[in-house]
Amino acid sequence: MGAIKLLNDVMEATKAGLLESIAAPVEKAANQLLARICAKPFAEIRLNSNFGAVDVLPGALVTSGAGVAVERLSGGEREQLHLCTRLALAGELARDERQLLVLDDVLTFTDDDRLARICDLLSRAAEKLQILILTCHPERFIGIESASAFDLEAMMERSATGAERR
Secondary structure, eight states: OEEEEEHHHHHHHHHHHHHHHHHHHHHHHHEEEEEHHTTTTOOOEEEOSSOOOOEEEEEEGGTTTTTTTTGGSSSHHHHHHHHHHHHHHHHHHHHOOOEEEEESSSSSSSSHHHHHHHHHHHHHHTTTTTEEEEOOOOOGTTOOOOOOOOOOOHHHHHHHHHHHOO
16 A cells, blocks of 8 residues: 555656646746737736636736736636636647647637737647637637638538438
8 A cells, every 4th residue: 555655646746746847838928928919918827836827917016916816807808818828838738749729719708909919829829739719709710811610500400411311
C-alpha cells in the first residue's frame, strides 16, 4: 500500500509541476489576447494552476492589487475572458503540432466592435489551430474570410430526405 501511495504522490506532484509550468505562459498569452480584443490593456486575467480565472485586475486598480471576481463582469466580458484563456491554452498545446479547438456559441453577448477584433484573432489562430465553431449565429463570424461554413440542420434534412428516397 505504501508503494501505491508513493507512486500516487509522485504522479500528483509531477502533474502539479507540469500545470504550474504551463499556467504562467497561458496567463501571459491570455492577457495579450484580451488587450487586443479590447483595443487597449483593459484588465489582467489572473489564472489558477487549473487555468480557471481567479479574478480580473482592471487597469484602474493595478496599483491596489484588488481584483474583481469574474462573476461581476458583464456577460460579454466573461465570454471574452474565457475565449482568451482557451485560445492561449490551445496555442500553448499546439506548439509542436496543430490541434483542434472547439468553440460552442462562445460570443453571444460580445459587441460588434470587439467581435470584429475577435474574428481577426481567430483568423490568426487558425494558422496554428484547427478551429471548429458551433453556433446558432453564423452571421457573427462572417468576418472570418478563410472560414468554411456548414449548415448542420440543412445537412441533416438532406440526409434524412435522401434516406427516405432509398
